[in-house]
Amino acid sequence: MPHVLVLNASYEPLGVVSVRRALILLLNDKAVSLESTGALMRSATHAIPAPSVVRLKRFVRVPYRSAVPLTRRALFARDGGRCAYCGGVATSVDHVIPRSRGGQHAWDNVVAACRSCNHIKADRQVAELGWRLRHQPGPPSGLAWRIIGTGHRDPRWLPYLQPYGADDALARIEGRSA
Structure with a gap:
């Protein structure tokens, strides 16, 4: 509809x-x-x-709200539906600093990722794998x-x-x- x-x-x-x-x-x-x-x-x-x-x-x-709510749909819109690691089609959400290691569920720590990259990365940090983010995550504004x-x-x-x-x-x- x-x-x-x-x-x-x-x-x-x-x-x-x-x-x-x-x-x-x-x-x-x-x-x-x-x-x-x-x-x-x-x-x-x-x-x-x-x-x-x-x-x-x-x-x-x-009421005034300064921050855009972090939702899966908004995250995929911010990242253009592309994996932050390889640029492929994103299907999942990944925490740059894993939550198991103290990472927060916030705009500057969450990226869209493809299933393969998310599986390989698992609970490791990006630097441990020698990977680089295609863009630095941050909150959208406006x-x-x-x-x-x-x-x-x-x-x-x-x-x-x-x-x-x-x-x-x-x-x-x-x-x-x-």
């Missing part, structure tokens, strides 16, 4: 919801559609274009990462995410996946 970008009344990105949830917001007159997919959603009495971007009519105060980190992306969202660092985030993702 497609996903919809939800913007605050101030056009600040809030999150990503399902088309069903976005339609409920539209039908309850809580949001307006800014972009649509072109497909029509039909009921017995209505035909509404399926939204791609909606903006809430009333401003919603969101409001756009909250959206991009969900793993759902739509080209129609880009104009609404650009003021919040989407270009930097997407360049980081695409640069690593090449």
Whole structure:
């Protein structure tokens, strides 16, 4: 099922919801559609274009969160779905300093890895194997990462995410996946 970008009344990105949830917001007159997919959603009495971007009519105060939550999906988005050791397709999460040796589950110690590299590395440190990281892990920054980190992306969202660092985030993702 497609996903919809939800913007605050101030056009600040809030999150990503399902088309069903976005339609409920539209039908309850809580949001307006800014972009649509072109497909029509039909009921017995209505035909509404399926939204791609909606903006809430009333401003919603969101508590300030400085850090992007560390999730598997956000980690794979940050690393472009590529192994931090060999550049292959990543399928697992690896701790650079293993947790068994005191490493933390934090952005600067977690990378995406392919199954083979993760298996070979096991509970050893990178220096013990003579390996090098393709990039230094660190926390992503910017409001756009909250959206991009969900793993759902739509080209129609880009104009609404650009003021919040989407270009930097997407360049980081695409640069690593090449």
